[in-house]
Amino acid sequence: MSKMSTEMVRHALNGPTMGTRWSALFFAPNGFDPSPVHAALQASVDEVDDQMSTWKPDSDLMRLNAAPVGTQVMVPDRLREVLRLGLEIGRASGGAFDIGMGDAVTAWGFGPEAAAPEGISAAMAATRRPAHEVLGIDGDQVRKSSPIALDLNGIAKGYGVDRLAETLRDHGIAGALVGIDGEMRALGLRPDGKAWTIAVEAPDPDRRTPHSILALQDAAVATSGDYRHWVEVQGRRLSHTMDPKRGAPLIASPASVTVVARTCAEADAWATALMVLGPDAGAALARKRGLDALFLLRNDDRSTRGVGVGRLFPEESAAIASAEGR
Structure with missing residues (x-):
């Protein structure tokens, strides 16, 4: 067999969804046509959006x-x-x-x-x-059983990421990295046998910089934070994450919470839950549930410190954490 026939080619696909973009990174043999895969990936997230959007009156x-x-x-x-x-x-x-x-x-x-x-x-x-x-x-x-307005913004993007992963598997692609707006899921390993690396973002509203690096294999990661989507009320930024007890944005919360889980939908939802609970009650529940979570907290001098829970985040000083076979 010639070298040309076994050469793996990098494919980076993307498209619009849920007001942002989805992405898929994978490697395939030379000559592989990514067009059908791209169409299937777009259809998979379109289906999620069509069913779960609050921006579409007919969803x-x-x-x-x-x-x-x-x-x-x-x-x-x-x-x-x-x-x-x-x-x-x-x-x-x-x-x-x-x-x-x-x-x-x-x-x-x-x-x-x-x-x-x-x-x-x-x-x-x-x-x-x-x-x-x-x-x-x-x-x-x-x-x-009583009036309620449902909103799935804290879980639908994560589920969309899972659908991207499932779609790639349906097309015979066993190793890939997929994501929507920072929610990511890794399938298998890279062709070189290494895990997929993902940055945990520092909670900085003015720029995108990494706080730490995760190495993921067959696992998903999601982050909920107060630094990307907010409203300003009387000169104070309020996070898009809602406090269910008050019917209003969180007043005091971690700067961000990152969760690694088996699926991205689970990671997405748990990141929101722990954000609402805060570093004390949230960390206690994460330990009880066996979750891997990283709470990033702002100090008075605007520096950031971390509180880690689980095997992947034992302490702030660990700059690199791995998640293999979660």
Whole structure:
């Protein structure tokens, strides 16, 4: 067999999704046509967006939101899978992760509409029950027992990353790195037998710089932070992450929380939950759940320190952590 026939060629594909872009990096034999793979990858994230977007009035999620309380609503498999996982992590986190915060997200201007003072007041005054107490899933049908506005922004991108990974596997690609807006998942190893390297970003709103490096094999990573998406109220930046107890953005939170998990949907949701809980309660729950998590905290002098939990993040001084076979 000639060298030419076994040479591995690098392919870096990308496309639009969920207001940002997806990416896929993999290697394939010389002569491999990436066009069908690119089309399949785009279709996979389009399906997630079509089902779970709050920016599309005709999405399956918005159809569920519009349904009257008590009505059984048939939803597609992928949306149902994400709803079920969201409720599971919501319950496990004591409501810190809550997919029922759509009214607050919209009111504070993190949805398709500008912030609205009346909506903010209503969201903060509302008597809330967490989504895992309100939403019931029976077969392929979902039912709301009381009014709730569902929002999947804390899990849908991670799930989209998982769909990218599954699509590559369906096309026979066993080693790859896929991502959406910083949420990443690694499949297998690089052709040289090394793990895929991913930077954990420093929580700096003005520039993108790495804080530390992860080496991932068959694992996913997601970060929730206060430094990329925010609103400014009376001169104070407020994170897009909502406090379910207040119906408002978090007032005091870590600068960021990074979680490594088996799937990106799980990492995405748990990063949000631990962000809400904060470094003390969040770290305690992460230890109890056996999660690998890194909390980055701001000191008074604006420097950053880390609190690590789990095998991958034993201490701040570890600049490189690996995640093989999570």
